[in-house]
Amino acid sequence: MKSLGIVVEYNPFHNGHAYHIQESLKATGADLVIAVMSGNFLQRGEPALVNKWARTKMALKAGVDIVFELPFPFAAQQADIFARGAIGILEAARCNFVCFGSEEGQIEPFLQVQSFMSQCQTEYNSSVKEFSKAGYSYPKASSLAFKKVAQDTELLDLSKPNNILGLQYVQAIKDSYSIQPCTIQRIMADYHSTELGTHPIASATSIRKRLFEESLSIDSVKNQVPSSTVKELLHYLNQYEAFHNWELYWPLLQYKIISSSSSELAGIYEVEEGLQNRFKGAAESAASFKEFMESVKTKRYTWTRLQRVSLNILMNRSKDQMAAESREPAYLRLLGATDKGRQYLHQQKKKFDLPLITKPSSYKEKLETDILASMIHALPLNPANQTLIRKREFQPPVFLDHEKGS
Amino acid sequence: MKSLGIVVEYNPFHNGHAYHIQESLKATGADLVIAVMSGNFLQRGEPALVNKWARTKMALKAGVDIVFELPFPFAAQQADIFARGAIGILEAARCNFVCFGSEEGQIEPFLQVQSFMSQCQTEYNSSVKEFSKAGYSYPKASSLAFKKVAQDTELLDLSKPNNILGLQYVQAIKDSYSIQPCTIQRIMADYHSTELGTHPIASATSIRKRLFEESLSIDSVKNQVPSSTVKELLHYLNQYEAFHNWELYWPLLQYKIISSSSSELAGIYEVEEGLQNRFKGAAESAASFKEFMESVKTKRYTWTRLQRVSLNILMNRSKDQMAAESREPAYLRLLGATDKGRQYLHQQKKKFDLPLITKPSSYKEKLETDILASMIHALPLNPANQTLIRKREFQPPVFLDHEKGS
Structure with a gap:
């Protein structure tokens, strides 16, 4: 089979x-x-x-x-x-x-980009870092870094979410395995x-x-x-x-954020760069998850990223735990x-x-x-x-x- | 005045x-x-x-x-x-x-017991420890220890809750202050x-x-x-x-206990002697605070003590915090x-x-x-x-x- x-x-x-x-x-x-x-x-x-x-x-x-x-x-x-x-x-x-x-919709561009990326991985990584430091969200920084290292060769449109994810699948396939990637439009x-x-x-x-x-x-x-x-x-x-949906969990998330100290929140996976204080301030006064999210949102963080941070807080996942379990x-x-x-x-x-x-x-x-x-x-x-x-x-x-x- | x-x-x-x-x-x-x-x-x-x-x-x-x-x-x-x-x-x-x-109802017995206790504090303390180790709750152990050191002199009935508390007030008054204790029945x-x-x-x-x-x-x-x-x-x-009442906080307490690791719970004030595992087991299946309490209750712990433990968990109070703040x-x-x-x-x-x-x-x-x-x-x-x-x-x-x- x-x-x-x-x-x-x-x-x-x-x-x-x-x-x-x-x-x-x-x-x-x-x-x-x-x-x-x-x-x-x-x-x-x-x-x-x-x-x-x-x-x-x-x-x-x-x-x-x-x-x-x-x-x-x-x-x-x-x-x-x-x-x-x-x-x-x-x-x-x-x-x-x-x-x-x-x-x-075609697999070849993914394979070409993967091969290209494996050659300039270091350059790409440092470029992502640079754009992140400049205040771009991670997905945006990745896309900009790719454009920079690819020097406008239009192999694959990496502004599209499923192309991004697809490229990650192709990159995750190890040489030692024989799984064959393909894509449909x-x-x-x-x-x-x-x-x-x-x-x-x-x-x-x-x-x-x-x-x-x-x-x-x-x-x-x-x-x-x-x-x-x-x-x-x-x-x-x-x-x-x-x-x-998230609203059902808002009372629990609000309680968790209010009852945790800033340093406890800072130990949670993906809580970075003073986000704990923004979260604490917002949790005290928000009337719903939506209101909470709107109040913590900045250009630097995507909605998705902030939802994941919220989820890690709700699940009480520490940086160490998540690093160990996601290898x-x-x-x-x-x-x-x-x-x-x-x-x-x-x-x-x-x-x-x-x-x-x-x-x-x-x-x-x-x-x-x-x-x-x-x-x-x-x-x-x-x-x-x-x-x-x-x-x-x-x-x-x-x-x-x-x-x-x- | x-x-x-x-x-x-x-x-x-x-x-x-x-x-x-x-x-x-x-x-x-x-x-x-x-x-x-x-x-x-x-x-x-x-x-x-x-x-x-x-x-x-x-x-x-x-x-x-x-x-x-x-x-x-x-x-x-x-x-x-x-x-x-x-x-x-x-x-x-x-x-x-x-x-x-x-x-x-009279202050003299309190003053007599206080004076008596100050003479045999060490004996009393070690007796409380002994009774606690034998499985008695803290109030029961205190009362038994008192009876033991007092050798049946019936100065004050320390099986009564307000007599116990009154004695604590009298004992808490420092020599250096001039507040005068009195009691009414x-x-x-x-x-x-x-x-x-x-x-x-x-x-x-x-x-x-x-x-x-x-x-x-x-x-x-x-x-x-x-x-x-x-x-x-x-x-x-x-x-x-x-x-x-406690039932209103049950969803929050349940979530806190379920989402905390055993070692996190063990760091909470008054969580002692493996109580964290009893609490985790009970929180998973209890349908209300009352059901939770009934399922963690043992002869060793009073209902009051277990409610205080639950409160310290709800309030996320660590042993260190509470020790420092209650001096x-x-x-x-x-x-x-x-x-x-x-x-x-x-x-x-x-x-x-x-x-x-x-x-x-x-x-x-x-x-x-x-x-x-x-x-x-x-x-x-x-x-x-x-x-x-x-x-x-x-x-x-x-x-x-x-x-x-x-």
Whole structure:
């Protein structure tokens, strides 16, 4: 079996994701899809709309065969660390391909830029530093540094978010492994678009926005997601009485910031350059997460970066912890699989480079940070549901039998 | 002017408190009443029903002339530290008397026991340690140790809570000061009684219990509190839409315990002997503060002790911080005064042994812990009220003109 790896968040799974799977299979001729999916908190420093179990079911029902969890220390991170974790897991699971969506749509420019970058890595790094010092946010500084070292050779448009992320995937692939990168063109005009039209393909951002604007009415997004997503969203809302966004966590974040000393906050991952004092001042008077964010925002920090800082504070992650845990992935935690996926795991698992975790209760210590993320993600729910979710962490993965549709 | 010092919590001010003032004035012939009152968190490790400003008003309207705040590091503490802080403040404010309610009712037995204890302090201390090691709670160990060293001479019944506290007051009075202790007999049968009858005098515990059981109906307690208390309670409920109890803080405490590592919890004041792991286990599955407390309770720890531990966790107070801040009171923070009280302050303040704080904005650093306590006490309220209360911290004390009844 040829296996295709994909890196996903599915927040929630929508028609564009189905298109990505379908086109990636076409492009690679693979027989099986392995997704590495962020757990309960996402790259932009946000809580997932619905938890990882609901999103695993959406994935398995819509064409994915195996879902591994991208651990928290990689999931809520800047592009290079996120990519290192995701590619590391797909490599360890012995995927033949990794296929990502990009604005570019062709793999050659990525390979050319990677080769070019490996030659002038030192120059590029010092240039990023310079632009950062000049007050640019990290993504902007990276893009400017690239333009500078590339001296206007227009190999790849690195102002586009999925091109940036794609380049990080290609760079994360190690010479010693044989995973083959490929890309398909994204068919959305604008990744960050928040306006949801009638087009069957829309960004997850616009779908979430619509859900919250329309009093969590799942009907309002049913044209943009497959019926399996509709079913899971309905089930989630019925069981947990909530979709998650930052506002639900604001009382906890506010309390954490107010009750921590400046020096305690300064020890948190990504809290840098006096940010702790800005955060403390803003937390005292903000009436909501949105108000808080607006009050700490400056040109120097992107919204995403500040959300990640907030998340690290909420999760109480120290600089030391995160540095140690984000070096390399240390395990393959199985969230779910179809029959075909289980067959693959059975055949291949002896060759995996990392321990495959299917019985989480035997790996409590290794999984500590992900379990904490699940418990914190569940804190806005009622006590009975919190207990359900805590127990769920130690139960077997989601096994879906496609034949039976269970 | 002869001044009478009293140590109070007024949670809320009730008829028994009015009786205490009246009888203490009779017993001492004093002209003026100075109360040192706990701020927003109380000796038994609980949030005050209403905040310190509302309770200051109750006090001033019911016969107290000056209210000083007992700072957090003394207020939520075991009897000896609580007494050290309270007596230290009354001494610094140059009170002539301190008069406390006790089951005993006569001061001589307290003075005899104090003299006796000072002779066998070492024996007593090592006996307390022994009983503690044997698994007794601190109050029980103290009482047993006393019985042992006193060899059954029945000077004072130290199984009674107000006798214990009274003895601590007497012991806290330093030879170098001239404050004179006296006591009046409490007229309640049982301090901890939670049943509220029709008798005009009832314990604060039973009054709070009734309030919460009767959906915060202030009518249900109007026979046991003066009309000024009724007015303040109504005003508070109208403004803040809540009376405070531990359940309101449970989501914050649960989050704090879950998100802290065991070693972080072990650094918190009064977290001892593996309590951090019991707390972590219980916090994960408890559905309420009550359920949490019931699940951590053992014979070794009193409910009060465990509430104080929980409060230190909520307030993020480290062992080092609390040890440093509870040595001696460092300031006299004025919460409020009547005209007569202001006259006394004007006459006496130059002789005060500690700085008198009437403009808190100039003492932000000194008051840091009390300001934090106020902000945390206010966290269950809506954002507008949180802002009000944060600002209130930096505004002038409550000045009440009795003539005008303002």
